Amino acid sequence: MKRFRLDWLVLPALGFGAVIAFWYFSSATWAKELPNPTKTWLASRDYVLKPFEKRGEMDQGILRFTWYSLVLVTKGYLLALVLGTPLGFFLGLSKTFTKTFDPIIQILRPVSPLAWLPLGIILFMGAGKSASELGALFTIAVCAMWPTVLNTAVGVRAVPQDYLNVARVLKLSRAKTLWKVLIPATLPYMFTGFRLSLGIAWLVIVAAEMLTGRPGIGGFLWQEYNALVYEHIILCILTIGIVGFVLDRLMSLIELRFKTA
Amino acid sequence: MPFLQLSDVSKGYGEGPGRTSVLRDISLTIEKGEFVAIVGYSGVGKTTLINLIAGLARPDSGTVTLNDLEITEPGPDRGIVFQNYSLLPWLNVAENIRLAVDQVFPNWAEAKKSRHVDHYIAMVNLTPARDKKPAELSGGMRQRVSVARALAMDPQILLLDEPLSALDALTRATLQDEIGRIWQENRKTVVLITNDPDEGIYLADRIIPLSAGPNATLGPSLTVDIPRPRDRRALNHDPRFKDLRRQIFAYMLESRAAQRVAVSRKLVLPDLEPEDLDRPRPNAGRVGPIRRGEWKRETVEVQ
Numbered sequence: 001m002k003r004f005r006l007d008w009l010v011l012p013a014l015g016f017g018a019v020i021a022f023w024y025f026s027s028a029t030w031a032k033e034l035p036n037p038t039k040t041w042l043a044s045r046d047y048v049l050k051p052f053e054k055r056g057e058m059d060q061g062i063l064r065f066t067w068y069s070l071v072l073v074t075k076g077y078l079l080a081l082v083l084g085t086p087l088g089f090f091l092g093l094s095k096t097f098t099k100t101f102d103p104i105i106q107i108l109r110p111v112s113p114l115a116w117l118p119l120g121i122i123l124f125m126g127a128g129k130s131a132s133e134l135g136a137l138f139t140i141a142v143c144a145m146w147p148t149v150l151n152t153a154v155g156v157r158a159v160p161q162d163y164l165n166v167a168r169v170l171k172l173s174r175a176k177t178l179w180k181v182l183i184p185a186t187l188p189y190m191f192t193g194f195r196l197s198l199g200i201a202w203l204v205i206v207a208a209e210m211l212t213g214r215p216g217i218g219g220f221l222w223q224e225y226n227a228l229v230y231e232h233i234i235l236c237i238l239t240i241g242i243v244g245f246v247l248d249r250l251m252s253l254i255e256l257r258f259k260t261a
Numbered sequence: 262m263p264f265l266q267l268s269d270v271s272k273g274y275g276e277g278p279g280r281t282s283v284l285r286d287i288s289l290t291i292e293k294g295e296f297v298a299i300v301g302y303s304g305v306g307k308t309t310l311i312n313l314i315a316g317l318a319r320p321d322s323g324t325v326t327l328n329d330l331e332i333t334e335p336g337p338d339r340g341i342v343f344q345n346y347s348l349l350p351w352l353n354v355a356e357n358i359r360l361a362v363d364q365v366f367p368n369w370a371e372a373k374k375s376r377h378v379d380h381y382i383a384m385v386n387l388t389p390a391r392d393k394k395p396a397e398l399s400g401g402m403r404q405r406v407s408v409a410r411a412l413a414m415d416p417q418i419l420l421l422d423e424p425l426s427a428l429d430a431l432t433r434a435t436l437q438d439e440i441g442r443i444w445q446e447n448r449k450t451v452v453l454i455t456n457d458p459d460e461g462i463y464l465a466d467r468i469i470p471l472s473a474g475p476n477a478t479l480g481p482s483l484t485v486d487i488p489r490p491r492d493r494r495a496l497n498h499d500p501r502f503k504d505l506r507r508q509i510f511a512y513m514l515e516s517r518a519a520q521r522v523a524v525s526r527k528l529v530l531p532d533l534e535p536e537d538l539d540r541p542r543p544n545a546g547r548v549g550p551i552r553r554g555e556w557k558r559e560t561v562e563v564q
Contacts, residue, residue: 169339169340170360
């Protein structure tokens with residue numbers, strides 16, 4: 001019991017304490033512009049304690065901003081899954097398809113979201129007011145889908161030959177083989193991909209909002225940087241981190257449910 | 262009229278000089294309702310043979326026919342029990358069997374299908390485990406599910422590919438008894454592939470040894486004229502059992518002796534030097550390990 005408490009309470013608290021101490025030390029010595037933790041808390045209190053308040057377009061409670069970001073991330077993420085999963089299945093099932101598209105995928109995969117965003121905005125220039133939203137969605141989808149694509153492809157290739165033999169002996173139709181054998185056998189891999197994709201989608205949102213100036217946690221961060229309110233930058237960073245952590249935990253809970261032997 | 266017929270079937274894998282011929286000149290005729298066991302060493306192509314009958318693989322030459330129709334693809338008329346069970350882990354026992362029943366009898370009413378599934382679950386004594394997932398079952402229980410699934414398809418012929426080789430000896434004996442009992446009830450045509458001659462003799466009407474590979478071929482067909490039901494304990498003292506056993510072992514050992522294969526391999530000599538402790542050690546002793554270039558080679562004939 002004692003040991004247990006040490007693991008989940010005392011040691012993490014020590015870690016947080018060390019970082020906060022270093023933060024105090026830094027703001028007092030070499031980084032004079034960095035607001036110390038106390039100042040940060042005082043400046044952020046309104047945003048944290050009234051998280052859903054709306055005072056103006058760029059002056060809202062922190063959870064309200066987070067909500068805007070989450071809505072955009074959800075849309076982009078779903079788009080990534082809808083595009084990525086079938087692409088992964090094609091890659092896993094067809095050697096010719098893999099040979100044709102794998103090189104271009106490998107080239108597009110490492111491109112940063114910051115590089116995609118301008119292209120996204122140009123693509124949807126005709127959409128007028130919603131150009132920035134569509135551009136952001138495009139960026140999230142195109143950056144976040146790769147883990148889903150690659151994990152699904154690996155999962156499909158890893159389906160044991162035994163299961164496919166069963167499908168052949170039973171003469172399952174193509175559609176039935178897909179739904180009754182391939183998809184259930186690939187689900188654990190797919191969910192690993194989904195979880196990684198969600199992590200990336202959340203990374204991308206901040207960059208997308210910074211560049212488009214949309215209200216949201218990333219947009220707020222960039223606005224407060226320009227307004228020289230550095231305390232709020234730290235508030236945003238912490239919020240982004242906590243939300244990302246919670247999303248990842250939620251996804252791994254779902255992932256666990258789909259683990260098959 | 263022969264029911265299942267293999268004529269001059271050969272099968273190999275690979276291309277060009279690296280090609281290995283697995284089976285050659287396999288000819289086999291099985292009548293309806295017969296229980297035939299094929300016994301052979303591990304890795305000589307027993308599974309290849311069953312895959313040819315199942316239609317999961319096509320022969321390089323020769324033909325495989327069932328009821329005078331050439332086998333070109335797998336189908337539910339040939340029920341297979343795979344060595345590694347091949348149950349779908351996300352379905353429970355009943356659902357695994359149900360998948361097969363849905364596929365083979367699509368026009369049956371719902372109630373008839375579930376009765377059919379339950380009947381075969383009961384046949385393999387798994388009714389209490391009906392709703393369990395394969396991961397919750399022991400190896401022996403999984404293999405029973407696999408048997409029930411194959412039988413529930415009401416196949417014309419049942420192919421058992423080393424169904425019991427992954428099980429411990431006691432479970433093995435129990436399942437052998439059950440396979441014998443189920444066969445007595447159904448009288449399906451069965452091809453049993455096994456690496457255990459005793460198992461083959463205990464269960465089958467005929468037992469055929471497969472020679473040592475590569476290029477394995479079937480040996481003489483030996484009729485097991487021991488009346489059923491057979492008693493495992495009495496069998497060990499039955500002179501017919503002993504004689505069959507002797508014949509099978511004689512054939513298989515002989516076929517192995519004929520396959521002399523030279524294997525050459527690297528020999529790394531131990532890095533030791535004899536030393537006379539009475540004499541002072543010269544400074545020019547060897548230092549460091551033996552290098553790659555100093556490895557020796559040897560060629561041995563494998564019996």
